[in-house]
Amino acid sequence: MVEHDSSALDEVFHALSDPTRRAMLRRLSAREHTVGELAEPFAMSLAAASKHVKTLERARLVRRKVRGRTHVCGLNPTPLAEANEWLRFYERFWAGRLDTLEALLRAEDAATPTNTERKKRR
């Protein structure tokens, strides 16, 4: 973890802590959207949607481009890579657990005779 990125990480994780904002990012991963289009699937006002978009912009997850009179939002994946980098420090813990679980299951498989083997023994 790079310490000077701390407040940037605060903003990114905060932006991700809301299901509407996560759904907006998912839609932006397919293509660019206007704020109006982003608001559409949710039962919310344009003002409420705009507030969510602003939180995403503050976290640098969304870039707004002005095309004539339309504001178009695009996904900026870089902060997600930074969040992922922070999380990866902990990968050894869950990876370790999965390895242990896999080893246990394999040991169990080896100790249990298969159906064919059982039949042969009869």
Place this chain on the structure above:
Amino acid sequence: MVEHDSSALDEVFHALSDPTRRAMLRRLSAREHTVGELAEPFAMSLAAASKHVKTLERARLVRRKVRGRTHVCGLNPTPLAEANEWLRFYERFWAGRLDTLEALLRAEDAATPTNTERKKRR
């Protein structure tokens, strides 16, 4: 993304959006700590530290065990794996960008004669 995990993800990302809580998790990755030990490096009261620990517990990132009269906190990495899973959907975007950058650099390398080649030409 598993939809029914949505509120769990809310809690996890919210817990991670604070530098004190991230630092607490980092310390817990080394060994278990009491709430008092977790509070120590920060200029904060035991009550304030306890509030942070409660946020981490709500996100299931910390498990508190009672040993006699002492409460010991341990790291639970599973929710971090779930957050990582959510982020990995976007890996294609930042991975794609890095691939493009790498391809550009390689193309540049191929186009630029090496020092040895330059000497041979003289």
